[in-house]
Every structure is written in structure tokens, then in C-alpha cells.
Amino acid sequence: MTRYVMVVDLRRCIGCQTCTAACKVANGTPPGVQWRRVLDLETGSYPDVRRTFVPVSCMHCGNPPCLEACPTGATFKHEDGRVGIHYDLCIGCAYCATACPYHQRFRVTRQSFAYGSEPTPEEAHKFDPARLGVSSKCTFCSDRIDLASHSGRVPGVDPEVTPACVNSCIAGALHFGDRDDPASNVSRLLEQNRHFRMHEELGTDPGVYYLYAEGDRT
């Protein structure tokens, strides 16, 4: 089996938001919608203060609450673990958005643009009317992953079939690959580093891992 996951190295992320920008360009998301973003967490008290940058997106859960909630069957799981949405089935009830504990579902009902009332050439090119009034979220750049199955290239290794955010990361903090392949990049990283997943206690089996220290597993 294949289970595509993302691995985020918190020691490397510098909060530059290049992944956020790359995602917007690659997927043409409208203003206010960020399928990928980086949280800027400030903790501690003076003088012992620290900042932590935490990239977040759809966690492509193994047990997705959004899929269970969806009344239409629009939300579905690929065999390789990715969670997708059939836009033509979705009724835009946003039930999935309330079910997601990671707040990674978005719904816009009207077309809007970054600069005034007219789209930029890029926005006009990327605009997809099927995404109006329905739920949307990170797809792990599904068009690229689907290409891998036809071309024989390896997601997470070959840039053409790797999510845009991973390709763009200037710090090497984002990694993508098959967790079920013991020789994959992500399996090695998870084997060699201590890690956690966000809100694991909710039983969602999230597909995004955060590395925070060297050493065996959590």
C-alpha cells in the first residue's frame, strides 16, 4: 500500500511563507483562502521568549472527520491516503468545515480578486467556477501526484510530481513521500527523528508529521 504524508521539520522552518505563496500561485486560491499557511507561535515570557513557525494545511487524515460528516459523498479518500473533494457533488453546506479540527476547509460564494474588481491575468487563468459555493482545501497538489502514477516518477523525489509547497521551501523544512515505503525519504526522517502529529488525541490519524528533535521516534 501507499500512504502519502508530509513531514515538517520545525527546526528548519523560518516562517518565510514561501510555501504559502507557492500554494496560492499553483492552485489559484482566492483572497482570504490559504490552503497552506505558516502559524507564527510566540511562547514564553520575557526574557525567555521563543518563536515557532508551524506550517499547516489539510492533514489528509487517515480517519477524516470531514469525510464522515459530508452528506453528499463529495469528500473522498484516494487509495494512497489523500483526501479529495468532488466539486460537482458538493452542496456547499460547510458541514465538513465545522468537522475539521484543523480549520483547513474553505468556502467562498463569490469570485473576488487580489487587486480591485478585475482579475489579474494569472487569476483569470486559474479561475475555476466549479470551486464557487463549494468546499475546498489542500489536495497535496493532486494533479501532480496523479501524474506520478502515469509517468513512473516518485512524489517527494521528482519535483514535477511533488506538491508545490515542498518544492518551494527554501529551508528544506517540508518533505513529502510514501510513509509505507521503508526506504522513502519521509520514512527515514520519521525513523531518525522525534516527531508528533497535531491533535492526535482526536483520533483523526493525521498525515502531517512534525519533527522536533533527533532521536528515535516519539
Place this chain on the structure above:
Amino acid sequence: MSGAFPTRTALGRQPYWDWRAASNFMLGGSGAGVLVYAAVCGERLLGLLGAALVGGGLLCVWFEIGRPWRALNAYRHGATSWMSREATVAPLLFASALGAAWLDSPGLRWLAAALAIAYVYCQARMLNAGRGIPAWRNPRSVPLLVASGLAEGAGLGVLAGGFWGPMALPVWPMVLLTALLSARVLALWSYRRALPKMVAPGRALRELSRFGRVSGAVDVLAIAVAILATADARIAPLVTASALIAAGSGWALKYSLVIRWSYEQPFAVPVTVARGGEVAPGARPEG
């Protein structure tokens, strides 16, 4: 854990479900309660009011969804979705309520009541499956919503009986109203006790605490009035106040639950990384 999240990572109330979604819970629960009341008290036409309320709630939701002309797709995922199940029960409920009124059939009235209980249970489970909202995923929200819906319906039933029929304050409706109001008070108390375990944002807890004190006191007052009115016919006019409280307090509760306490699950990390790779305590916003 210490520290505060910057504004940009602080989450607020869920932005998707507004008064139209809240109306579905308010009208749907009340309508289901009216149908149960109609069966218990043998009222022929009251069931139509219940069905109309349920239909009104669904109409409100129809105006909320992003693609209303695809609404029938909501029937496609009954295997896991409580929204699909709610949609499946609704037409059966309408048919049995209409049939009961048309044929004056006690059997159909009880069938409509059973479907009404199923409907309000589906609604309660639907909200409970909203795992991104701590106030909703509290398992005690299920008995709270069911008890409230039935109490609202009993209140509306008593009111409608006063308008429509020669009901000289019969005992059974008041006993039913009193019992359901008591159940709601207990359910709200239980819900309030369980919510902190959901790691709910502090804002939701503070708002619930304020609401709970007022709502609980008002409901207890309504119970006292209902008991006294049953025992002493001279204060029968106060029954109207008791019934109004049963409905109004329930609607306020549901509006608050769907809109006001619907703070989103905060982001949280169990550890953070300090300069030099040192592992530091995690971060969870207090809200």
C-alpha cells in the same frame, strides 16, 4: 504551557453556519417536540404545526448552502453522515404527520412522534459530529438538544392548546412540560460540567457560564409555575408564561450553541523548538 498566541493564529467562532443554520436546530427541534406532544395528548391538528416548523427549519438551511439546486445530493451519504440521516427522516416525518391529521389516526400520530424523536436525535448527533468545535463535540450536547427540543415542543403545544382547544388545564400536558423542562435543566448542568474536558476555548466557557446561570434560573422558575398552575387553577394564566419560557429559553440555548459558543478548536503543539535545537514546552492558546 505559557505564552499567548499572536492574533493571526487566534481562532474565533466558526464563520460558516449563521442564523439560518441555527434556525434549523431551533425550528426542527421545536417541531419534533410538538409532534411528540400531539401524540401524547391526542391532538389531531397539532401535528401539522410540528411538521410546518420542521419544514421551516429545512427551508432556512436551503437558503444557507452554497449550491442550493444540488440539495438532493444530501441523501447520498447516509452510511456515516448525520446530515444525510436527518434529510432521510424528514420526508417520512412529513408524510406520517399529514396522514395522522388527515385520517385522525392515533397509530400514525405515534409513528410521527417516533420519527420526530429520530429527527431531533439526528440533529443532535449532527451537531455533535462537528469535531472542529469543542462546544459541539461535547457528547452531552446530544441529550441537551433532544431534551430541549421536546421541552420547546411541549411549551408550544400547551400554548397552541390554549388557543385552539377547550383545554381546561388538563394535568397530563403540564406534567409532561414539567418533566421535560426538568430534563433540560439537568442536561444543561451536565453539559456545562463536561465542556471543560473538551479543551474548549476560555471565551466559550465564560459565555456558557453566564448563559447557564440565567437559563437555569429561568427554567427552574418555569417549572415552579407549571407545578403551581397544575395544583391551583387560579394561577392558570401563568401557564402561558411557563410555556413561553419553555420555547424561548430553548431557542436561546440553541442559538447560543450554534453561533455564540462555536469557537474553533485551537491549534496546539505539544513541544516547541528553541534556538539551538533545544526542545521547549508546547503552545496552546487559552482563547
